[in-house]
Amino acid sequence: MIMRLPAPTACALQLVDDVVAERQGGRNAAYFTGIAGEWRSRVQAYLNAGGSPAVVPPWPAANVRKKSFLNLYLSPKEGAAQRLILDDLRDHDLTACPACGEAGRPNTLDHYLPKTEYPHFCVTPHNLFPMCDACQKEKGIKTGDHADSRFFLHPYFDVFIAEQVLQLTIQAPFTAPLFDLLPAPGLTPVQERLVGCHLRELAIVPRYTRFFREQFRRLLRLVSKMRASGQDVRASLELFKTNAEDLTPNSWEHIFYDAVLSNPDFLEFLENEELPALL
Ligand SMILES: [Zn+2]
Incomplete structure (x- = not known):
């Protein structure tokens, strides 16, 4: 599963102003006052570019004082402006990782542009989201390379991921099928390439093949019961698909049932052939 998330409501630029204001009187006051204007403009550039590493460059001046920035994230004082925002980002109701769909509450925050390479975005709320x-x-610390300048989908800025962006195909023989997970048709070439990079760089295919195998075994058990009790197999599977779309069309269950229902040969097999007794 890949999930779009609503962008944080906190103002990323106001946070820069607040952090600089809170440093006044401290030993880093002169440094943060001196860089405040450029820091603000670099955060604005991030927001304009949706965090794309193809467009947003690192900032050598921030790397020189990396520790001062990282401390804002690693040890924020109680009541500090960035602490309130970090606490808010961690206070979420997600029950799956928005980057891969792994079940369970994602407990850590990921820096879309990594904090070691881009320390000046280490508390920028739009650069942070939960991940498993x-x-x-x-x-x-991957972001991209010379062939693909951006590897990862951004849950706040890549609005196209609200639609189904992955497609599974279930290939015969259906007694021992092969699964193929690819970007869905209908994406632009740029979107298709990005979804492909996201799958590859997060190793999603090897991590989820086991899931699809288990879903397949479960499907055979369910269809056996449906046929034994005279239920309409196709109509029941349509219901499962609709239920699985509830959270996002990119939920793994929805992608699985979409693959089943868009495969006439497999449906024919499920409805009429002798089903293998898989455990
Ligand atoms: Zn994940």
Whole structure:
């Protein structure tokens, strides 16, 4: 699953002003006062570019004082402006990782542009969103390379991910099927390339093949019961698909049932052939 998230309501520019104001009187006052204007304009550039590393460059001057920036994220004082925003970002109701769909509450915040390379965005709310540990491990400090300037979907700015962006195909033989997960048709070439990078760089296909195999076994068990009790298999599967779309059309269950229902040969197999006894 890939999920679009509503952008944070906190103002990223106001946060720069507040952080600089809170540093007045401290030992970093002169430094933060001196860079305040440029910091603000770099945050604005991030917002304008949707955080794209193809457009938003690192800031060498911030890297020189990396520790001063990272401390804003790593040890914010109680009541500090960025602390309130970080607490708010962590206070979410997500029950799955928005980057991959792993079930469970994602407990950590990911920096879309990594804080070690872009320390001046380490508390920018639009650069932070919940992510599961497995995705964080795969993502590391990657952002892109010379072939693909941007690897990862941005849950706040890539609005096209509100629609279905992944398509699964279930290939015969249906007694031991192969699964193929690819960007969905209908995306622009740029979107298609980005979705492909996101899948590859977060290792989503190897991580989710097991899930699809388990869904397949479950489907055979369910269809056996439906047929035994005289239920309409196709209508029941349509219902499952509709239910699975509730959260997002990119939920893994929705993508799975979409693959089942858009495959006439497989439907024919489910309705009329002898089903294999898989555990
Ligand atoms: Zn994840």
